[in-house]
Amino acid sequence: MKLTTRTGIDIQRTLPHRHIRTIGVWCFVDHYGPTNQTDAMSVAAHPHTGLQTVSWLFSGVVEHRDSLGSIQRVMPGELNIMTSGRGIAHSELSVDVRTHLHGIQLWTVLPDRDRNIEPSFRHHGGLPTFTWGGVGVRLFIGEFLGERSAAKVFSPLLGAEIDLPADSATSIPVQASFEYGILVVAGEITVNGHVVGLGQLHYIPTGKERLHLTSRSGAKIILLGGEPFIEKIVMWWNFIGRTHDEILQFRQEWENQSERFPPFVDQIGGRIPAPALPNLRLTPRTNPV
Numbered sequence: 384m385k386l387t388t389r390t391g392i393d394i395q396r397t398l399p400h401r402h403i404r405t406i407g408v409w410c411f412v413d414h415y416g417p418t419n420q421t422d423a424m425s426v427a428a429h430p431h432t433g434l435q436t437v438s439w440l441f442s443g444v445v446e447h448r449d450s451l452g453s454i455q456r457v458m459p460g461e462l463n464i465m466t467s468g469r470g471i472a473h474s475e476l477s478v479d480v481r482t483h484l485h486g487i488q489l490w491t492v493l494p495d496r497d498r499n500i501e502p503s504f505r506h507h508g509g510l511p512t513f514t515w516g517g518v519g520v521r522l523f524i525g526e527f528l529g530e531r532s533a534a535k536v537f538s539p540l541l542g543a544e545i546d547l548p549a550d551s552a553t554s555i556p557v558q559a560s561f562e563y564g565i566l567v568v569a570g571e572i573t574v575n576g577h578v579v580g581l582g583q584l585h586y587i588p589t590g591k592e593r594l595h596l597t598s599r600s601g602a603k604i605i606l607l608g609g610e611p612f613i614e615k616i617v618m619w620w621n622f623i624g625r626t627h628d629e630i631l632q633f634r635q636e637w638e639n640q641s642e643r644f645p646p647f648v649d650q651i652g653g654r655i656p657a658p659a660l661p662n663l664r665l666t667p668r669t670n671p672v
Contacts, residue, residue, distance in 0.1 A: 407609015433623035443484035570602030
């Protein structure tokens with residue numbers, strides 16, 4: 384799904400879609416850029432519940448501000464992770480117009496036992512960076528190939544950036560209990576015999592013990608994985624809940640500027656109003672079987 388922000392940057396949304404709603408606890412994948420447009424990202428204050436946001440850049444600089452008082456710029460190779468818990472509001476602004484902005488925005492679902500915790504925000508630099516089978520790996524979240532990110536998570540998962548040089552071939556061991564998604568953000572690859580082009584998200588079900596990756600052109604990919612998420616959720620706009628009535632309550636509290644979503648000051652100003660709910664009851668869902 385191709386989207387465009389108010390400032391014009393193109394966004395490719397590959398998750399969720401009608402066939403796959405989650406990959407592990409990963410429930411949202413947006414790939415944007417590269418673009419050198421001035422103010423390419425200018426997203427005013429907006430709310431979240433029941434999830435973690437994972438912000439990862441390949442180029443450019445984005446400033447995060449939130450209702451906890453956090454102010455943090457994220458640069459390539461660094462991780463911003465925000466745990467919304469019971470509720471948080473934040474904004475995002477690109478601040479380096481000299482450099483092409485290129486990155487991904489990801490969400491993970493918080494399991495029911497953790498979804499109402501107090502919100503938090505963390506920034507992580509110095510993430511595990513290593514070479515495996517001739518490809519470069521930067522692990523930004525979870526565990527992979529014997530390495531572990533310092534980012535706090537609430538379910539078994541992984542998120543890694545992998546760089547394949549031209550005319551490369553490698554075989555990477557993975558956990559059979561995980562399902563995986565591979566997003567191609569530059570170049571083209573073949574995964575276990577399947578060609579995956581630029582901007583595509585390739586799904587791999589549980590049961591695989593190795594990923595065979597080849598690339599003639601060279602490529603940059605994002606590997607996401609996790610144990611299948613079996614809880615039923617309602618995901619609407621920026622909220623994740625468990626029932627229609629919960630989503631209705633979150634929306635009303637955002638519109639009424641309740642204490643769940645405290646105000647904060649940023650360079651953008653204003654806040655994004657919630658869209659109207661559809662004229663039907665939202666139904667909890669899991670992945671199609």
